[in-house]
Amino acid sequence: MDACINQLNAQMQQHQLPAIVDSFVRLTDAQQTLQLLHLYESAQRMSVKYAYLQNIASKILSQHVLPKELIANIQSLDKLSFFTPGLKFNNNFAQQNTQQQNVLHSLFSNCSGSNLPFNYVRSLMLFESNESLLQAVQQVDQNGLTAVASYIAKNPTEHNLPKHEFSALLALMEVEFKQTQGNINTAAFLKALLTLCQASPTKSLSDYKILLSGAYLRCKTEQIDRYLAQHK
Structure with a gap:
């Protein structure tokens, strides 16, 4: 598993939302895309945590511009819906x-x-x-x-x-x-x-x-x- 995913999982386990948002900017575009897709895929597997994981993605995108590599990955309505709250920020x-x-x-x-x-x-x-x-x-x-x-x-x-x-x-x-x-x-x-x-x-x-x-x-x-x- 990519190191940036391990980092994200560790931060989520410790409920370190500010740290997740702050560290996001130091990642490459590809790593940022991996993290956001990991949040989406985790939400698909664990519906009980959907709102929690969507909120993390929204907080990230409220502070940071959408990574370019993620754009081509949004090919289904489910993905668009998951990321919509965050897409309303930062143009x-x-x-x-x-x-x-x-x-x-x-x-x-x-x-x-x-x-x-x-x-x-x-x-x-x-x-x-x-x-x-x-x-x-x-x-x-x-x-x-x-x-x-x-x-x-x-x-x-x-x-x-x-x-x-x-x-x-x-x-x-x-x-x-x-x-x-x-x-x-x-x-x-x-x-x-x-x-x-x-x-x-x-x-x-x-x-x-x-x-x-x-x-x-x-x-x-x-x-x-x-x-x-x-x-x-």
């Missing part, structure tokens, strides 16, 4: 890694049909005052894609969204549109969508994926179909 929702991805990019690009995050994220926007979350929705990664664009054009799983998740995704599109004043990188989106199409075993995308693409770009689905057919 953590909008922190970006070396690929210029934030936690929403990572989550939306990798979420599964059984663990969709859109209604949860939309609820955070409705009931929490958090400027960094609004900022995160409009940020683009190194490929010019927002988090919503990444879900549609990069997530390989074909999801037929439940009504509440579909409505939430449309609401997030609207939020992004208003935040960016409609300034969508159409070329980057279509390039990513074409790459996704070419990587598909059938070399095609579902009608549902095309529908979401049309909704995002605010164009007719026939235009999406035509573009993909012309560039195959």
Whole structure:
């Protein structure tokens, strides 16, 4: 076991929360990520200690910026939910890694049909005052894609969204549109969508994926179909 995990476990056994928070800054980005993931994984194993372990993670992130390596590890709604109290501090929702991805990019690009995050994220926007979350929705990664664009054009799983998740995704599109004043990188989106199409075993995308693409770009689905057919 890594020395930083042994240190964290020893500090938790002695209920040394201030020491955990203070020593965090002296760790490397990779070690900080290991500690935070250890807290999450421990909480998953020991539900009775979930709130206690989440509180430790929140205290850490209230004092320190989210480590860059952790961003790519937040690929499920369960992880986002665990870290959400801490992400509300230090502009953590909008922190970006070396690929210029934030936690929403990572989550939306990798979420599964059984663990969709859109209604949860939309609820955070409705009931929490958090400027960094609004900022995160409009940020683009190194490929010019927002988090919503990444879900549609990069997530390989074909999801037929439940009504509440579909409505939430449309609401997030609207939020992004208003935040960016409609300034969508159409070329980057279509390039990513074409790459996704070419990587598909059938070399095609579902009608549902095309529908979401049309909704995002605010164009007719026939235009999406035509573009993909012309560039195959």
